[in-house]
Amino acid sequence: MDFENIISDLKNKIYKPVYVFFGEESYFIDELTNYIANNVLSESEKAFNQTILYGKDVNVATVVEQSRRFPMMANLQVIIVKEAQQVDKFKDFEPYFENPVKSTILVFSFKNTAKFDKRTKIYNLIAKNGIIFESKKKYEREVYSWISSRLAQENLTIHPEALRLLYESIGSDLSRLASEIKKLKITMPEGDTQIQKEDVAQNIGVNRDFNIFELQKALSYKDKIKVYKIIDYFAKDKKNNPLIATVARLFDYFKKVLIYHSLTDKSQFNAAAALGVNKFFVEEYKIAAKNYNVTKLVNIISYLRETDAKLKGIDAVNPEDSDLSKELFYKILH
Numbered sequence: 001m002d003f004e005n006i007i008s009d010l011k012n013k014i015y016k017p018v019y020v021f022f023g024e025e026s027y028f029i030d031e032l033t034n035y036i037a038n039n040v041l042s043e044s045e046k047a048f049n050q051t052i053l054y055g056k057d058v059n060v061a062t063v064v065e066q067s068r069r070f071p072m073m074a075n076l077q078v079i080i081v082k083e084a085q086q087v088d089k090f091k092d093f094e095p096y097f098e099n100p101v102k103s104t105i106l107v108f109s110f111k112n113t114a115k116f117d118k119r120t121k122i123y124n125l126i127a128k129n130g131i132i133f134e135s136k137k138k139y140e141r142e143v144y145s146w147i148s149s150r151l152a153q154e155n156l157t158i159h160p161e162a163l164r165l166l167y168e169s170i171g172s173d174l175s176r177l178a179s180e181i182k183k184l185k186i187t188m189p190e191g192d193t194q195i196q197k198e199d200v201a202q203n204i205g206v207n208r209d210f211n212i213f214e215l216q217k218a219l220s221y222k223d224k225i226k227v228y229k230i231i232d233y234f235a236k237d238k239k240n241n242p243l244i245a246t247v248a249r250l251f252d253y254f255k256k257v258l259i260y261h262s263l264t265d266k267s268q269f270n271a272a273a274a275l276g277v278n279k280f281f282v283e284e285y286k287i288a289a290k291n292y293n294v295t296k297l298v299n300i301i302s303y304l305r306e307t308d309a310k311l312k313g314i315d316a317v318n319p320e321d322s323d324l325s326k327e328l329f330y331k332i333l334h
């Protein structure tokens with residue numbers, strides 16, 4: 001089951017006796033875990049029937065014993081194990097998962113656990129008698145859709161440039177994005193329903209003219225003056241604009257320009273789908289592709305790899321970020 005299906009069932013009070021949430025994206029794990037903690041039982045029922053534990057403190061036999069008890073003055077009891085990846089001998093839950101108690105909702109919230117072996121007996125038991133949900137990291141285009149969908153729930157829309165600035169500034173951290181969306185909603189002037197680039201810049205503390213989004217745009221147009229102004233600004237505020245993060249974002253950007261070169265069908269819709277970007281920005285990649293041929297792009301990606309290695313101390317002796325930055329952008333632009 002996916003996130004929406006599980007949430008829908010929970011809202012309709014369709015419960016399973018066992019839930020296991022795992023994966024690399026913590027946002028959906030937290031949303032599901034918190035929904036169960038906050039909504040299954042009433043406040044009066046929680047006092048005797050809701051228990052929240054942490055993996056490192058869990059004794060399997062004790063949790064199983066508690067799970068087999070009946071709730072007090074309620075139809076259900078809820079037991080939530082957070083940081084479940086720290087549970088010692090998780091496999092010992094196997095006998096309980098074979099026949100879980102229907103009046104107990106036992107939840108395991110794993111964090112930063114990429115894999116759960118589907119070939120194991122315990123996995124299949126959970127899948128048979130409960131819910132097992134993998135929370136996967138979203139790709140860039142999926143994050144754009146998620147932001148727009150999340151805003152729609154708040155009766156808001158977002159301008160494509162604002163959407164991109166939000167993503168470029170925060171990345172795919174859905175928890176942070178959700179927090180920023182809440183702030184944006186609160187600070188929106190009454191009557192305004194579309195978030196603009198200025199709103200994003202002001203609320204997340206980035207300069208509307210000097211940010212990674214504007215740097216990519218300036219590079220695509222080969223606007224050397226704008227590029228050097230931005231990297232100078234970054235150099236003066238290294239804490240909020242670390243070069244290593246800039247290099248990572250530019251690697252993704254130029255890789256997409258290279259992909260654009262390879263497309264047979266370069267129509268706006270097809271290019272947007274292939275690159276995983278909003279169709280509003282396809283023109284920018286088209287211009288970048290005109291300004292950087294395939295050979296140059298391969299060289300740029302090589303320069304970015306070299307800079308990344310030097311920033312990590314490989315083949316460099318105490319490199320200064322500002323010197324590496326100047327060298328990198330000179331190579332890209334000339």
